[in-house]
Amino acid sequence: MNILRFRRWRNHPVLRHLLEDVFFFPQHLICPLFIGESTFIHPELPGMSIYSLLDLPQKIKTLSHLDLHCFVLFPSTDKKDASGTESLNPRGLIPKAIDIIKKTNPKAVIFADVALDPYTDHGHDGILDKNSLVDNEKTVLALEKMSLLLAGAGADFIAPSDMMDGRVWAIRNALDAQGFLSTGILSYAAKYASAFYGPFRSAVKAPAHSLDKKSYQLSPQHKNIGISESLEDVKEGADGLIVKPGVCYLDILSKLKSLVHIPLVSYHVSGEYAMLRYASIHNALDEQRAVLETLHAFRRAGADGVITYYAEDYARWHRASLKL
Numbered sequence: 001m002n003i004l005r006f007r008r009w010r011n012h013p014v015l016r017h018l019l020e021d022v023f024f025f026p027q028h029l030i031c032p033l034f035i036g037e038s039t040f041i042h043p044e045l046p047g048m049s050i051y052s053l054l055d056l057p058q059k060i061k062t063l064s065h066l067d068l069h070c071f072v073l074f075p076s077t078d079k080k081d082a083s084g085t086e087s088l089n090p091r092g093l094i095p096k097a098i099d100i101i102k103k104t105n106p107k108a109v110i111f112a113d114v115a116l117d118p119y120t121d122h123g124h125d126g127i128l129d130k131n132s133l134v135d136n137e138k139t140v141l142a143l144e145k146m147s148l149l150l151a152g153a154g155a156d157f158i159a160p161s162d163m164m165d166g167r168v169w170a171i172r173n174a175l176d177a178q179g180f181l182s183t184g185i186l187s188y189a190a191k192y193a194s195a196f197y198g199p200f201r202s203a204v205k206a207p208a209h210s211l212d213k214k215s216y217q218l219s220p221q222h223k224n225i226g227i228s229e230s231l232e233d234v235k236e237g238a239d240g241l242i243v244k245p246g247v248c249y250l251d252i253l254s255k256l257k258s259l260v261h262i263p264l265v266s267y268h269v270s271g272e273y274a275m276l277r278y279a280s281i282h283n284a285l286d287e288q289r290a291v292l293e294t295l296h297a298f299r300r301a302g303a304d305g306v307i308t309y310y311a312e313d314y315a316r317w318h319r320a321s322l323k324l
Contacts, residue, residue, distance in 0.1 A: 022300045024292070026067045026318055030111060030265065031311035033059070034203050035097045036076035044199040045270060046277050048309055050076045053096055060104040066315035072111040072159060072307055073097055075118045076204050083127050084119035087146045095153035102154050111186055112155035114146050114171075115162040118204040123211045125162040134216055140167045144174040151180040159242070161188040163216045172237035184239040186265065189230035190252050191244045193217035196271030203270070226252050227259070234260055242307070245269040247294065250301040257302025266298040268308035276310075288317055 009015050034042070036050040051059050063071075075093045079086040086092055094112060101108050116139065117125045126139030139162065147158045158175070160167050168187050175183050193214045201211070218226050226249075230241050241260065243253045244267035253266055276294070280287030291310050298306045308314070 022296055024295050024299050024314075026311075026315040027069075028295075028299065028303075028305050029068060029311040029314065030070040030072050030305055030307040031063060031068050032072050032074065032307055032309060033097075034074050034076050035093045037078070037093075042199070042203055044202050045274060045309060046281065047313070048203075048273075050203060053093070053100060056097060056100050057104045060101050060108070063312060063315075064105045064107070066312065066319060068311055068315050069105065069107050070109045070111065070305070071101060072113055074113055074200075074204055077118065078205065080119055080121040080205075082121060084116035084142065087116055087119040087142070088149060090149060090153070094150065098150070098153045098155055109156045110154065111157040111159045112147075112150040112153075114143055114150065114158050114160045116142060116146075117162075117201075117206055121207065123201070123206040125213065125216065126164060134164075136164050136166075139164050140170050143167050144170050147171045148174055148178055148180070151175055151178075151183045155183065157184040157186045157239070159186045159188065161191060161242075161244075163188065163191050163218070166236070168233045168238050169236035185237060186240040186242060186263075187233045187238040188244055188267075189233040189238065189241040190226040190249065190256070191217055191242070192220050192222075192226070192249060194220065194245050194248070194269065194271070196245050196248070196269050199270035199274050220248070223252065223255075227255055230256055231259065234262060238262070240265060240304075242267055243303075245272060246298055246306070246308075247272050250297060253298070253303060254301045263304040264302055265305045265307060266301070266303040268294065268298070268306055268310070270309065273309040292317075 009019055034050040039052045039055045040050055042048045073094050077093055098110055115125045117123055124134055126134035129135040143160060158171055168185055172185060240263040242265045243249050246266040246268040256264055276290055279285050
């Protein structure tokens with residue numbers, strides 16, 4: 001019997017590179033940025049900071065120099081109430097940040113996260129009813145208003161992360177009616193009620209890390225429902241879909257890649273980032289190799305783009321590799 005010798009193609013680095021068919025470059029990255037009243041290092045996300053509006057221009061210059069031009073923005077504010085009123089402030093952190101980023105880097109593409117959890121004193125992604133459950137219709141109406149505000153401020157894409165039913169359809173109609181025909185919607189279509197969001201909730205000053213959001217976010221045991229909700233968002237007018245978290249839901253990403261023909265984005269979330277960072281701090285793994293392996297896994301599974309807190313690190317590593 002003649003044994004197939006696949007290893008013959010792996011005996012030389014030139015041959016290994018010859019057969020590579022999955023590539024990752026800085027242009028595949030969307031860089032998350034936390035915007036706050038002051039600049040400080042995030043205690044639960046080593047290597048990450050919250051940036052004030054004053055310090056934001058220098059950060060954008062640094063990232064742009066590394067060929068990072070796509071940003072998703074999150075507020076870190078103490079201005080909270082039951083209805084998330086601050087989300088509709090035209091002089092709030094995110095509208096101001098959009099203006100600053102566009103002036104600092106005219107090439108920048110901004111994805112404005114749309115949800116109420118950074119602005120509510122209870123930490124939920126919507127407005128609560130008398131039974132302390134998220135009211136879908138009232139929340140969607142608030143998200144419409146928030147989307148119009150951010151589109152008017154210059155956001156290129158609205159990224160609703162709330163997981164309310166019908167919000168993509170409502171936001172698309174609202175944007176079109178107000179003339180924002182070029183403003184896209186990148187929907188968090190398959191967002192799971194995950195244990196990996198803790199550091200993010202701390203960054204946006206959500207009241208409780210362990211808040212139960214299972215009445216609107218997907219159960220980790222749901223596969224078909226996650227696919228169905230994503231397909232519904234496509235019907236409602238989404239221009240792209242996000243699968244969140246990333247590492248644990250590559251099967252969802254891969255399945256969607258075979259079903260839809262719009263861009264897919266994987267969100268390498270805060271807890272996934274923190275695991276790699278903490279492990280590398282304690283010398284449990286080679287950080288750069290582990291990150292590269294993770295990012296290539298997203299691309300291999302079907303991601304056109306990746307949101308990751310490692311965006312700046314990867315861009316630096318990539319630039320250094322070009323000098324070798």
